[in-house]
Amino acid sequence: MSSSVLWAQQKATPKAGEGISSFLLRYNRSPKKYYDDFIELNKKQLGGKHVIKMGVTYVIPPVKKSTPYSATTSKSDEKKGTKDTKEAPNKATATSRTRVNEPLFGPKLAEVKVTSKRLAGACFYVVCGHGGPDPGAIGRVGKYELHEDEYAYDIALRLARSLLQEGAEVRIIIQDAKDGIRDEPYLSNSKRETCMGDPIPLNQVQRLRQRCDKINYLYRKDRKNYTYCRSIFIHVDSRGKGNQTDVFFYHSTKKVDSKRLANNMKDTFESKYGKHQPNRGFTGTVSGRNLFVLANATPTSVFVELGNIQNSLDQRRLIMSSNRQALANWLMEGFLKDFRASK
Incomplete structure (x- = not known):
């Protein structure tokens, strides 16, 4: 089984207060790069206007290993690669965005x-x-x-x-x-x-x-x-x-x-x-x-x-x-x- 399939099966439940962007950031996924992927993978589980729900398990988009470094990806993310973490996003991740949805x-x-x-x-x-x-x-x-x-x-x-x-x-x-x-x-x-x-x-x-x-x-x-x-x-x-x-x-x-x-x-x-x-x-x-x-x-x-x-x-x-x-x-x-x- 390929690593991309393994990542496609990674799932998690949002914490209190999280929206899609903060949920993605917690798993080192830049919202700009992964927001649309998240919607596509989880459209049946989302509330109106793409609101994530407490207690619902969502699929985390697989890491795009071939995607070059972008302005919304922190250097910390780049070093970690595909390593998953449940820690809150670091300051660089939260402040280096060029667009927010x-x-x-x-x-x-x-x-x-x-x-x-x-x-x-x-x-x-x-x-x-x-x-x-x-x-x-x-x-x-x-x-x-x-x-x-x-x-x-x-x-x-x-x-x-x-x-x-x-x-x-x-x-x-x-x-x-x-x-x-x-x-x-x-x-x-x-x-x-x-x-x-x-x-x-x-x-x-x-x-x-x-x-x-x-x-x-x-x-x-x-x-x-x-x-x-x-x-x-x-x-x-x-x-x-x-x-x-x-x-x-x-x-x-x-x-x-x-x-x-x-x-x-x-x-x-x-x-x-x-x-x-x-x-x-x-x-x-x-x-x-x-x-x-x-x-x-x-x-x-x-x-x-x-x-x-x-x-x-x-x-x-x-x-x-x-x-x-x-x-x-x-x-x-x-x-x-x-x-x-x-x-």
């Missing part, structure tokens, strides 16, 4: 071109608030209901994509297999969201603990491979209709790095407002809070409130897709500022 972004945007390495060595846990049975705050514009979880999720996806373009590793904690990044102003509401495949509990404490547990599980491995790991929790506030608010940030009361991150985020937004709306000013704030997720997520974290979902002016910040993209871009630049400051 993430189905959660939707068919048109799933293919992500890595355009810089400014965030190489960084890993982010991106979490939109609420989800599943809990829509969060609800605002109204005419006949439309604006659900906090839908707008926070869209901005979270846009942020995740921006971070990937900068060479970072990204874990999208709350997921909707159908929505993708959407450009329409009034986002349809659903209860499909999961915590990386697991149903989201209605009970608030259970819901928050679930996402913190997921982050902490991933972080225990990621901290060995990335020099900078950060979590972001994205929310939309709800206040009186006449109360216009700028984006504001909460940090952990017990972590100095969390406060620095929140301040770097706020400084970035202040700078952007000064450039794009110089006559308006920026009144966003930074403050410490003993919020559950800030206290229980192990990585340094920041909690972001994007505005008041009841206020008509703040609603424009949410319903215009260009504004949602700007928020995501500025959050990414806030991370970039903090990443540089951490060195």
